[in-house]
Structures are given as C-alpha cells and as structure tokens.
C-alpha cells in the first residue's frame with residue numbers, strides 16, 4: 001500500500017501548497033518505507049505540462065484523473081472521482097494540503113469511505129510502526145498528538161508552511177503517467193459553480209510596503225485606531241489588519257493580511273493585538289523582522305515573532321510612537 | 329424554510345488554558361464556556377433567512393450537560409427550539425463521530441437548510457459540516473459569505489483564497505458552512521431571554537439516537553507548542569520597552 005498525495009490545480013496552475021503536501025508524503029514514505037504516488041484532477045485536456053512536471057519529482061507514479069466534469073471544481077465531482085481511485089489503488093494514506101478546496105471536499109470523501117480524516121496537521125512522526133500526527137488545538141495555543149483509531153486508508157491534510165517544499169528533490173527517470181478511468185455523470189453533481197471573480201480593485205498594495213503596522217481585535221474599538229495610525233505615520237508604514245477588524249468594517253478589506261487577504265513580506269511587521277491564527281500567519285510569515293505586542297503570552301503570534309512584548313497595546317503603542325518621534 | 333443551525337459550545341476565547349493531569353485535554357473546571365464564535369454567524373444567518381422567508385430555526389448542539397446554556401442563548405436570540413444531544417464525551421470527540429450524532433438527530437427533521445460554522449475554536453477540524461452533508465445525502469458549500477434564495481434552490485457566494493470569490497447554485501435541502509463576518513450578529517434582548525424560557529429544548533442521548541460514540545481518531549497527548557523561532561521578549565515599563573525595541577530595530581535587526 002502506498003501513500004497517495006492529491007495535488008491541486010486550477011486552470012493549469014498548481015496551488016503551491018500542494019508541494020508541501022508532496023514533501024510531507026515523501027517524508028512519511030521514507031519513514032514508513034512506502035512508495036509515494038501523486039494524483040491530480042482536471043478536464044480532458046490541458047493537464048500534460050502539469051503531469052510531466054509532477055512525474056519528475058521521484059514519485060512512483062502520477063495518477064491523472066481527467067474528465068469533462070472535473071474541469072471546474074465541485075465537491076461532488078472531486079469526491080466521487082477520488083473515491084473510485086482510492087477504492088482501486090487502496091492506499092495506506094491519502095495526503096492533501098489544507099487548502100480551501102481540501103476543506104470543502106476531503107471530509108466528504110473520507111466520510112463516503114467511512115474513514116476518518118486528521119485535518120490541518122503541522123507535523124508527523126512514526127511511533128511503533130504507526131503514524132502519529134501533530135495538530136493544533138485552541139487556535140494554536142496547544143498542540144496534540146493524534147492517531148487514527150480505525151483501519152486505512154487514512155486521510156490527512158497538512159497546514160500551510162508546516163512542511164518544506166524546497167526540500168523536494170527531482171528523481172532520476174520520470175515516473176509513469178497513468179490516466180485511470182473515471183465514471184461520472186452530470187446528474188451526480190448537485191452544485192453549479194459560476195464564474196470566479198475578485199471584489200473591487202485594490203488601491204493599497206501592501207505587498208510592496210517596507211513596514212507594516214498591523215492591528216487585530218485587541219484594538220477593541222474603532223475609536224482606538226488613530227493611535228495605531230499615528231505609529232504607522234511615525235514609521236512611514238502602511239496599516240494592515242487581521243480579518244475580524246476588516247469584517248467589522250473598522251478598516252477597509254484591502255488592508256486585510258492573510259489567506260483570504262493579501263500576502264505581505266515587509267522588512268518590518270508589527271502585529272498589535274493579533275492572536276496569530278494560521279490564516280493570518282500565512283499572509284505575513286515572509287516578513288524579515290516581526291514584532292508582536294499581545295497581552296497573552298501564549299498567543300501563537302509569538303511563534304513567529306523576533307521581538308515580543310507581553311503587555312497592553314494601549315500602553316506600548318503611544319510609548320513607541322513617542323520614542324520614534326523623539327529619536328528622529 | 330426550515331433551518332437547522334449546528335452550534336458547539338467551546339471554552340471562552342480569552343480563557344487561560346491549563347492542561348489536565350492526564351495530558352489529554354484542558355482542565356475544564358477552570359473554564360467558562362461560550363457559543364463557538366463562528367457558529368454565532370451561522371445562527372444569525374439562519375435567523376435572517378427565517379425573517380425574510382418565514383419558517384423555523386432549530387438549533388442542534390452535541391455536548392456535555394453544560395452545553396444547554398449555549399442552546400438557551402440561541403433561543404434567546406430568536407431560534408424557535410433546540411435539540412441537545414447530551415454526553416460528556418461529546419466535549420472533545422472527532423468530527424466524524426460528532427457528525428454521526430448530529431446526523432441522527434437532524435434526519436428526523438425534514439429540513440431545507442442546515443447551517444454550520446466553519447470551524448470550532450477548540451478542536452478546529454473544519455470538517456463536521458461537510459461530513460454531516462455527506463451523511464445526510466445533501467449537497468453543500470463551505471466558506472459562505474452570502475446566501476440568496478432562488479426559485480428551486482439557493483445561490484451562495486463562496487470565498488476562495490487570496491480575495492477571490494465564486495457564486496454557486498444548488499437545490500434544497502442543502503448544507504452550508506458559513507464564514508465568520510458574513511453578517512453582524514445580534515445580541516439577545518431581555519425580552520428574548522424571557523421568551524427563551526418557554527421554548528422547547530429537547531434533550532436526547534446518543535444511545536436514544538442509536539449512535540455509538542466510538543472515536544475515529546484519538547488525542548494521545550496535549551502539550552504546549554514548542555517555539556520554532558527564538559523570540560526576544562522585552563520587559564519593563566512601556567517607556568523603557570519602547571526604547572529597547574527601537575534600539576533593537578535600529579542596531580540589531582537594522583530595519584529602521
């Protein structure tokens with residue numbers, strides 16, 4: 001039984017997180033002494049380049065599921081197609097990246113095979129011959145070792161940034177590319193996806209900002225925002241925000257940093273009253289230097305901070321603004 | 329529309345968490361509990377749909393005895409009745425097993441729409457709703473930012489990564505996992521709290537529903553995460569800390 005990594009593509013472009021899932025697959029394949037196969041899904045044409053690219057990465061084989069009903073993602077189509085593949089191939093472990101798409105169909109796929117799914121893991125190891133997975137609990141404040149209680153196939157998704165895609169190595173000869181048959185009927189697909197679109201154009205490009213002062217729900221009330229804006233001004237920085245701050249309309253959506261907002265990589269990122277949920281972290285982890293101010297010493301934002309201040313932003317922010325103003 | 333809203337009770341957001349002696353969970357005796365925040369958006373969306381299109385909102389919660397207070401709060405906000413699947417084990421069960429219990433209770437209701445939150449703040453599986461849809465044989469969509477009723481079904485706005493969206497249409501009955509921030513949630517009024525006392529809250533055990541709670545995945549050990557990055561913590565009164573930080577940013581990190 002092998003390890004099957006399900007890769008995600010959309011319109012001929014990979015979801016980059018899939019390479020991290022492949023890296024996790026290769027790591028577990030070594031630890032468990034199992035071959036690693038990689039699967040992708042899409043329409044009947046246009047997958048050749050992706051298949052060839054995947055085949056170069058030392059996998060045992062590439063399983064490309066092509067069907068006219070798989071061109072546009074639907075949870076029904078994907079779950080049905082993958083279920084057929086898994087029933088035939090009988091893998092020990094099915095690995096995916098914990099993307100928005102995986103969240104949408106992987107629990108259904110596993111449940112349709114009467115199997116459990118350990119989602120959003122940040123690590124894995126092998127104990128007594130069996131895989132043990134590490135998950136975060138309480139929004140990243142705790143970790144837990146988790147194991148499957150029933151039999152395989154086991155379903156697992158990996159958190160963004162938890163496994164190193166840059167460690168993947170290209171293998172010798174390219175892997176064989178197979179096109180397993182998929183039987184799908186239009187009537188089995190109950191949801192009808194329409195066009196993808198973006199909301200109004202962005203007027204601030206946080207991606208090019210050198211310094212970002214980001215504010216989270218710790219700010220409590222929009223009336224407190226000027227304090228943060230003053231600090232940003234003193235630093236010549238852009239103001240960013242966590243999602244709840246934008247959801248509440250305290251700052252415009254275009255200032256949101258994270259998986260559903262912008263990805264930023266400034267040389268300095270100052271997080272004020274932001275807990276550090278993974279969906280926020282993925283958007284700012286690339287920052288060169290991170291400063292976090294949070295009154296909770298166990299807030300996961302400190303995991304990625306170079307400099308941490310445990311305290312109230314209402315005390316720290318004015319003091320910092322003053323220090324900057326008087327030093328320049 | 330008959331709308332089922334699944335909500336979970338979880339430790340309050342600002343709880344100080346301590347690991348229990350068995351290192352298998354947190355010490356619940358220290359904690360206060362609240363409705364899983366993402367689920368408050370699902371409830372609000374359910375109430376708004378009912379106000380617009382008529383019908384009923386039924387709240388379903390699987391959890392220990394303490395979870396009854398979460399249902400009461402939902403009833404105070406305007407839900408019509410509640411179902412409490414009660415068992416102590418439900419506090420920290422995997423999503424498949426939880427979804428089986430929820431499905432057994434929901435199947436008995438002839439629903440049009442089931443709404444869940446996107447993920448629980450404690451276990452954070454982000455799975456229970458999707459599994460529930462599979463067990464109920466209903467189509468679903470997740471990360472929903474808008475729900476419109478149409479002739480013969482619904483049209484929903486689904487969030488994709490990096491600021492993209494997509495509309496999706498589907499027939500009813502269906503299940504939607506609602507994204508936080510889709511609406512502004514209401515508070516319970518005094519009148520609502522009073523009224524809630526007369527509303528039906530049905531208690532049922534997993535055994536009565538014919539569901540065993542045999543877990544599919546097991547938490548072996550809970551522990552504090554190990555830090556991957558060396559954080560320098562700066563301490564002292566605000567003025568001093570600010571000066572220290574400025575020093576560091578200028579001369580150590582050299583980013584200013």
Ligand SMILES: Cc1cc2nc3c(=O)[nH]c(=O)nc-3n(C[C@H](O)[C@H](O)[C@H](O)COP(=O)(O)OP(=O)(O)OC[C@H]3O[C@@H](n4cnc5c(N)ncnc54)[C@H](O)[C@@H]3O)c2cc1C
Pocket residue numbers: 215216217218219241242243244245256257258259260261262272273274275276277278279280283293294295296299311312313314446447471
């Ligand atoms: C599919 C999906 C997509 C998402 N996309 C994004 C995204 O793109 N961006 C994003 O940010 N989130 C996103 N989220 C939400 C994310 O999971 C978190 O809920 C969110 O990031 C939390 O924001 P926060 O840290 O501001 O608020 P909270 O989690 O409420 O944290 C507030 C913090 O402030 C601290 N605090 C309180 N008072 C003070 C004070 N006086 N001084 C200092 N600190 C204080 C608290 O200790 C706490 O740590 C997404 C979630 C999902 C499920």
Ligand SMILES: Nc1ncnc2c1ncn2[C@@H]1O[C@H](COP(=O)(O)O)[C@@H](O)[C@H]1O
Pocket residue numbers: 334335336337364366367370388389390391418423426430443444445446447448451452453454455456457
């Ligand atoms: N015990 C429960 N009782 C009722 N609803 C639940 C329960 N557990 C999870 N849910 C619902 O499923 C969603 C996702 O939870 P999870 O899969 O744990 O992340 C939550 O937001 C709730 O709406």
